[in-house]
Amino acid sequence: MKKTIFVFSALIVALLVLFKLSEYSYISGDLGIETVISVVAILFFAIGVYINKRTSKRQGTSVDEIDKEKVQYLGISKREYEVLVHISKGLSNREIGDTLHVSESTVKTHVSNLLVKLDAKRRTQAIQKAKELKIIAA
Amino acid sequence: MKKTIFVFSALIVALLVLFKLSEYSYISGDLGIETVISVVAILFFAIGVYINKRTSKRQGTSVDEIDKEKVQYLGISKREYEVLVHISKGLSNREIGDTLHVSESTVKTHVSNLLVKLDAKRRTQAIQKAKELKIIAA
DNA sequence: GTGAATTTGGTACTTTAGTATGAACTGCAT
DNA sequence: ATGCAGTTCATACTAAAGTACCAAATTCAC
Numbered sequence: 001m002k003k004t005i006f007v008f009s010a011l012i013v014a015l016l017v018l019f020k021l022s023e024y025s026y027i028s029g030d031l032g033i034e035t036v037i038s039v040v041a042i043l044f045f046a047i048g049v050y051i052n053k054r055t056s057k058r059q060g061t062s063v064d065e066i067d068k069e070k071v072q073y074l075g076i077s078k079r080e081y082e083v084l085v086h087i088s089k090g091l092s093n094r095e096i097g098d099t100l101h102v103s104e105s106t107v108k109t110h111v112s113n114l115l116v117k118l119d120a121k122r123r124t125q126a127i128q129k130a131k132e133l134k135i136i137a138a
Numbered sequence: 139m140k141k142t143i144f145v146f147s148a149l150i151v152a153l154l155v156l157f158k159l160s161e162y163s164y165i166s167g168d169l170g171i172e173t174v175i176s177v178v179a180i181l182f183f184a185i186g187v188y189i190n191k192r193t194s195k196r197q198g199t200s201v202d203e204i205d206k207e208k209v210q211y212l213g214i215s216k217r218e219y220e221v222l223v224h225i226s227k228g229l230s231n232r233e234i235g236d237t238l239h240v241s242e243s244t245v246k247t248h249v250s251n252l253l254v255k256l257d258a259k260r261r262t263q264a265i266q267k268a269k270e271l272k273i274i275a276a
Numbered sequence: 277g278t279g280a281a282t283t284t285g286g287t288a289c290t291t292t293a294g295t296a297t298g299a300a301c302t303g304c305a306t
Numbered sequence: 307a308t309g310c311a312g313t314t315c316a317t318a319c320t321a322a323a324g325t326a327c328c329a330a331a332t333t334c335a336c
Contacts, residue, residue, distance in 0.1 A: 037178050044179040048186020077312060090263030092292070105315050112294060122322080123293075124262055125228030138276045215282060231323070243285045250324065260292080261323075 067134045074117050074135075081135075083110040088127045088136050205272045212255050212273075219273075221248040226265045226274050 071081055079100075086096040093107040100107070111123060118133075120126040130136045209219055217238075224234040231245040238245070249261060256271075258264040268274045 037175065040175050040178050041182040043182075045182040045186040048183040048188075049190045050186075052187040052190040079313065087262060088266070090258065090260060090266040092260060093294095094292085102313085103315055105317090106313075108294070109314080112296090115294075120228065121294095122228060122230060124225060124265065127262065127265065128226070128228040217283060240283085241285055243287090244283070246324070247284075250326090253324080259324095 065134070066136060070133055071135050074133075076114065076117055076135075080110045080114050080117075083107060084114055084126065084130060085136055087111070087114075087123050088130065203272070204274060208271055209273050212271075214252065214255055214273075218248045218252050218255070221245060222252055222264065222268060223274055225249070225252075225261050226268065 076084070082100060083096055086099065091099070093111065094104050097104045097107045114126055115121065115123070118126045118129045120129050127136075131138055214222070220238060221234055224237065229237070231249065232242050235242045235245045252264055253259065253261070256264045256267045258267055265274075269276055
């Protein structure tokens, strides 16, 4: 937001400067009105490209950013989230239990809770929904 | 490439029109030079944003393009690939059978073949590998 | 048209996933 | 200290996934 205000302030200043320049140059006869318009056109075209690149970059990075707030909103705990990530990597309950140093029973409990919280019937559906909600990496 | 040529041609035409308009308006005194410059600035700013959005979109789609050659390389048939896509959407074997109008047995056969061809032990692992190989959408 | 690959589907079986329930332990806040 | 949320784990069960093997119809290239 701060950047946007700054950019538009700069644009207004640039316009004012151009007005003055155009008056001077027209009166002095050094430059034709075509030249002034061309410069303005090229300048603002470049500004348009630059600003759009800025904003689209922000969108680009935010696309694959995980939404930690949504995890809390869904009531998913730390441990449950860890299990979810391992599920998305294609691990079985037993393998998840081994990597997290807990029993398969514990993993099953976490998975069952996850399925309820993500409103999924299967772990594959949980993966799909978690990706849609941007709570795990695509 | 064709689009680029078209866009720039349109830009040149727009500039020429603006030159003529600015001459007319300046001579007739209807519009001040400030107005003309402002219009040009806004117009080319918008054009800059538009063109940049076009080009950046093209880059975005090319990133997550599926590799159909790799599907053939792995020996995955048309039907098997359809099943793979449905698996990644989180459907069960029964649900996949219903949507493809085949029995659950048939789906199981396809899944078993897919797991071998993708070197996966579970369908969740198959999803993960298929995404790494870029043969299904992320 | 002959053969190979694909698609289909069945039976029987093992394994994994998921549900339900209960219980114990921990950390943390009121 | 009491309570609550989270973590842990067990048992017993149902459901789904996956394997193995077989067999028939279809498609497609040669």
